[in-house]
Amino acid sequence: MASSFIGLSAPHFLNRTSPTLPPRFISSSSSPHFKEQPIRRLLVVPLKCSSSGPSQDTEQSEPETTSSQSSSVSLASTSNSADSWRAGIGAIGLAETAYLTYLKLSGSDAFCPLGGGSCGDVLNSDYALIFGVPLPLIGLLAYGFVTTLSLQLSAKRLPFGISETYGRLVVLGTTTSMAAASAYFLYTLSTKFPGTSCSYCLVSALLSFSLFFISIKDVGMEEVQKVVGLQVCIASLVVASLSASYSTSPSIPSNPGTIDLPYFTTEITTESSPFALALAKHLHSIGAKVYGAFWCSHCLEQKQMFGREASKLLDFVECFPDGFKTGTKMIKECADANLEGFPTWVINGEVLSGEKELEELAELSGFKFNE
Numbered sequence: 001m002a003s004s005f006i007g008l009s010a011p012h013f014l015n016r017t018s019p020t021l022p023p024r025f026i027s028s029s030s031s032p033h034f035k036e037q038p039i040r041r042l043l044v045v046p047l048k049c050s051s052s053g054p055s056q057d058t059e060q061s062e063p064e065t066t067s068s069q070s071s072s073v074s075l076a077s078t079s080n081s082a083d084s085w086r087a088g089i090g091a092i093g094l095a096e097t098a099y100l101t102y103l104k105l106s107g108s109d110a111f112c113p114l115g116g117g118s119c120g121d122v123l124n125s126d127y128a129l130i131f132g133v134p135l136p137l138i139g140l141l142a143y144g145f146v147t148t149l150s151l152q153l154s155a156k157r158l159p160f161g162i163s164e165t166y167g168r169l170v171v172l173g174t175t176t177s178m179a180a181a182s183a184y185f186l187y188t189l190s191t192k193f194p195g196t197s198c199s200y201c202l203v204s205a206l207l208s209f210s211l212f213f214i215s216i217k218d219v220g221m222e223e224v225q226k227v228v229g230l231q232v233c234i235a236s237l238v239v240a241s242l243s244a245s246y247s248t249s250p251s252i253p254s255n256p257g258t259i260d261l262p263y264f265t266t267e268i269t270t271e272s273s274p275f276a277l278a279l280a281k282h283l284h285s286i287g288a289k290v291y292g293a294f295w296c297s298h299c300l301e302q303k304q305m306f307g308r309e310a311s312k313l314l315d316f317v318e319c320f321p322d323g324f325k326t327g328t329k330m331i332k333e334c335a336d337a338n339l340e341g342f343p344t345w346v347i348n349g350e351v352l353s354g355e356k357e358l359e360e361l362a363e364l365s366g367f368k369f370n371e
Contacts, residue, residue, distance in 0.1 A: 082218035083154035086171070086211055090147030093207040097143055100136035100200060104128065107301070121341050122198040124298070127188055130245045139204060142178050146171060146211060169227065172215040173234055179212035180235035184242050263323040266300050272307030275369050279358055280310035282367040288347040289315045291334055295324065296342040302355040 100123065102108070122128065128135045149171055152158050158167045182205040189201055216224055224231075272280075292299030303311040319334035319342070329335070337346065345352040347365050362369065 080154055082214055083150045086150040086214055086218075087147050087154065089207055089210050089214070090143050090150060093143035093204065093211075094140065094147055096200060096203060096207075097136045097139035101134060101140050104134040104136050119198050119200060122189065122193055122196060122201060125193075127185075127192065127246065130242065142174065143207075146174055146178075149174075165223075168215070168219050169223075172219050172224070172227070173230070175208070175212040175215045176231045176234050177238045178208040180238040181242065182208040184239055188246075260325040261295060261323055262325075263294055263321060265294065268303050268306075268308040268311050270304050270307045272310035276306045276310040276358060277313070278369055279362055279365075279367055280306055280313035283347070283361065283365055284313050284315060286348065286365060287315070288345065288365060289317055290343050290345050291317045291319055291337055291339055292343040293320050293324075294318060295320075298355045299343045302343050305355070305358055 104123065123136075130138055149158075149167060153164065153167050153171070156164070158164065162170075185201060186205055189196065189198060290299075290302065292302075299316075303314075303316075306314065317331075317333060319330040319339070320328060321331065322328065330339075337344070337351075341353050343353075343355055345356060345361070345364075347361070350364070352364065356364075361367075
C-alpha cells in the first residue's frame with residue numbers, strides 16, 4: 001500500500017502577521033519513506049516598549065528648572081522692593097527741593113524747625129548757586145529723575161528701549177553723583193559755616209546717601225566692581241565742578257579781620273499801605289522789636305514790606321551802629337538776645353527768626369485791622 005503524507009505549514013498571510021506556529025503532521029507510521037519537510041518560520045524581533053511618561057533625564061531636570069525659576073522670582077522681588085524704596089525716598093527729596101526751589105525763586109525765607117535763622121543764612125549764601133543756577137533746582141531735577149526711572153524699572157517699562165540692567169546702572173551713576181555732591185556740601189557747611197545748623201541740608205544728605213546704598217545693593221557687588229572706576233570718575237567730576245563753581249563766586253571771608261565795612265543807610269522806596277501803618281503802630285504799642293544789621297539784605301526786604309512811613313514806626317534795633325570791622329561786636333542788647341540770624345523778631349516774648357509776611361506778624365501779635 002502506497003503510503004502518503006500531508007505536510008501542513010502556516011499560510012503566507014499568517015507568516016506576515018502571526019508568530020511562529022508549531023508544525024503539525026498527519027502521516028502513516030507504516031511508511032518507511034517518510035521524510036520531514038522543512039517548515040518556514042517567521043522571525044520575530046523582540047522590541048522593548050518604552051513608557052509614555054517622562055524620561056529619567058526629564059525628571060531630573062525638573063527640580064533644577066524649578067529652582068532656577070524660584071531664584072528668578074526671588075531676584076525680581078528684591079529688585080521691585082529696591083525700586084519701591086528708591087521711588088519713595090526720591091519722592092521725599094522731590095518734595096523738599098520743590099519747596100526750597102520755590103523759596104529761592106520767590107525770594108522768601110525758609111522755615112527752619114531747627115537752628116532758627118541758620119537755614120536762611122545757608123540757603124541765601126553764594127554756596128546755594130552752582131554756576132548761577134539755584135542748588136535746590138538742581139536737586140529737584142536729580143530727585144525727579146531718580147524717582148521717575150525707579151517707577152519705570154518697577155513697572156518694567158523703560159523708555160527708548162533701554163534694557164533693565166542698563167537702567168539700573170544709570171540710576172547707580174545718578175545716585176553716585178548725588179552722594180558725592182552731598183558729601184562736598186557737608187564739608188562746606190562745616191568749614192564755611194561753623195556752628196551753623198541747616199536742617200534741609202542734613203535731610204537732603206541723608207536721602208542722597210540712602211539712595212546711593214540702595215542702588216549698590218540693587219545692582220550687586222559683582223556688577224559694582226565692574227564699574228567702580230566709572231563711579232570714581234563721576235564723583236571726581238562732580239567735586240571738580242562744584243569747586244570750579246565756587247572758585248568763581250565771591251568768597252566769604254573766613255577771617256573777620258579782613259572786613260572793614262562802614263555803617264550806611266538804605267532808602268526805603270515803597271509806600272506804606274493803611275494796613276502796614278496800622279500794624280506798625282500796633283507792634284510799637286505792644287513793645288515788639290526787630291533786630292537787624294545795616295548790611296543784612298533780608299532786613300532791608302522786611303522794611304520794604306512795611307514801606308517808607310511804616311518802617312520808621314518799627315522798633316528796629318541796629319546791632320552794628322558803628323559799622324563792621326576788626327574786633328567789632330554786636331551791641332549788648334543784641335548780644336543778650338542770643339540772636340541766630342537777621343532779622344529776628346521778638347513779639348510778646350516769642351523769638352521769631354527771619355523776615356515775616358505782614359499778615360503773619362498781625363496774627364502773631366494779635367492785631368486785627370479795622371478799615
